[in-house]
Amino acid sequence: KGGPSVVICAEYDALPEIGHACGHNLIATAALGAGIGAAAGLSGVGVAGQVVVLGTPAEEGGGGKVLLIERGAFAGVDAALMAHPAPSDVLRPSVSALQQLSVTFGGRNAHAAGAPWEGRNALDAMVIAYSAIAALRQQLPPDALVHGVITHGGEKPNIIPDRTTAEFVVRSRGARQLGRLKQRVLACLQAGADASGCGLEVKEGEHVYLDMQHNEPMVEAYAAHLTALGAPAVDDPRGFNAFSTDMGNVSYVVPSIHPVYGIPAEAGNHTSLFSDAAGADEAHAATLVVAKALALTALDLISDPELLGRAKASFTAQMAEVG
Numbered sequence: 001k002g003g004p005s006v007v008i009c010a011e012y013d014a015l016p017e018i019g020h021a022c023g024h025n026l027i028a029t030a031a032l033g034a035g036i037g038a039a040a041g042l043s044g045v046g047v048a049g050q051v052v053v054l055g056t057p058a059e060e061g062g063g064g065k066v067l068l069i070e071r072g073a074f075a076g077v078d079a080a081l082m083a084h085p086a087p088s089d090v091l092r093p094s095v096s097a098l099q100q101l102s103v104t105f106g107g108r109n110a111h112a113a114g115a116p117w118e119g120r121n122a123l124d125a126m127v128i129a130y131s132a133i134a135a136l137r138q139q140l141p142p143d144a145l146v147h148g149v150i151t152h153g154g155e156k157p158n159i160i161p162d163r164t165t166a167e168f169v170v171r172s173r174g175a176r177q178l179g180r181l182k183q184r185v186l187a188c189l190q191a192g193a194d195a196s197g198c199g200l201e202v203k204e205g206e207h208v209y210l211d212m213q214h215n216e217p218m219v220e221a222y223a224a225h226l227t228a229l230g231a232p233a234v235d236d237p238r239g240f241n242a243f244s245t246d247m248g249n250v251s252y253v254v255p256s257i258h259p260v261y262g263i264p265a266e267a268g269n270h271t272s273l274f275s276d277a278a279g280a281d282e283a284h285a286a287t288l289v290v291a292k293a294l295a296l297t298a299l300d301l302i303s304d305p306e307l308l309g310r311a312k313a314s315f316t317a318q319m320a321e322v323g
Contacts, residue, residue: 004301006049063209103129103167104200108120147169148166
C-alpha cells in the first residue's frame with residue numbers, strides 16, 4: 001500500500017498484412033515479464049509501492065496512450081517505462097512529433113475523350129499537390145518528414161475522376177516545428193485544389209503524437225542494469241531512430257523512457273522480414289533480458305527515493321524547457 005507507482009506499458013497491436021512487423025508482440029512480452037519480476041522483487045524486499053502493467057492498444061496511429069492519458073490512466077503515476085525491438089540498440093531514440101492528414105479532392109465527372117472540358121479532374125488536383133509536397137521535401141531539414149499514399153485515384157481511365165483521396169503523415173522534431181511544417185503541407189494541398197478547380201477537404205488526425213522526452217536518470221539506471229546482465233546497450237541510431245509513438249505523449253505527463261533494443265533481423269521495422277524476426281526464439285531471448293532490466297529499473301524507482309527524486313527533477317526541467 002502506498003509508495004511510488006511505476007507503469008510499464010504493453011503495446012500489442014499488429015500491422016495490416018504483415019503482422020507483428022514492429023515487434024509489439026515482444027513489447028507486450030517484455031512488459032509482462034518486467035511486471036512479474038518487479039512484483040516478485042517488491043514482495044521480497046518489503047518496500048511500499050506498486051508496479052502496473054498497462055495495456056496500451058492502438059499505438060499504430062490510433063493514439064491509444066493519448067486516450068489513456070485523457071481518461072486518467074497515468075494519474076498518480078510516478079514514472080513510465082517500455083522498450084521497443086529493432087535491428088539495433090538505441091537508448092535514447094529520436095522520436096518525432098506526428099500529425100496525420102486525411103485528404104479528399106472533389107471535382108466533376110466527364111467523359112475523358114468526349115467532353116473533358118466539362119470535368120474538374122480530382123486526380124490532377126492530387127498529382128499537383130503530391131508533386132508540390134515532393135518538391136517541398138528538398139528544402140526540409142533532416143528532422144522534418146512528410147510521407148503520403150494516394151488511396152483512391154479514380155475508377156477508369158475514360159472517366160475524369162470526381163473524387164480522389166490520400167493519407168499523409170507529417171513529422172517533425174517537436175510540436176512547434178510540427179505546426180509550421182503542417183501549414184506548409186496544407187499550402188501544397190491547396191495549390192492542387194486551386195490549379196485544378198477542385199474542392200479540398202482535409203481531416204486532421206484526432207491525436208497528435210508528441211516527441212519523446214527521455215528521462216536521463218531513468219535511462220542511466222536502465223543502461224546500468226543491461227550492463228550488469230551482460231548485455232550492455234550499444235547505441236546504433238541507424239537501426240530505428242526516426243519514428244513516432246504515443247509514448248512521447250506519456251513522456252510529457254510523467255518521467256518516461258522508451259529505449260530501443262536489438263534483435264537479430266535482416267530488415268528494419270515495418271517489413272515482413274522483421275515480422276519473421278520478431279517471432280524467432282532469439283528475439284524472445286533478447287526480450288527476456290530487457291524485461292529483467294525494466295523490472296530492476298522499476299524496483300530502483302520504487303525503492304530508491306534519491307533516484308526517483310532526480311527523475312522527477314529532470315522531468316520538471318524538461319517541461320520548463322519545452323514550455
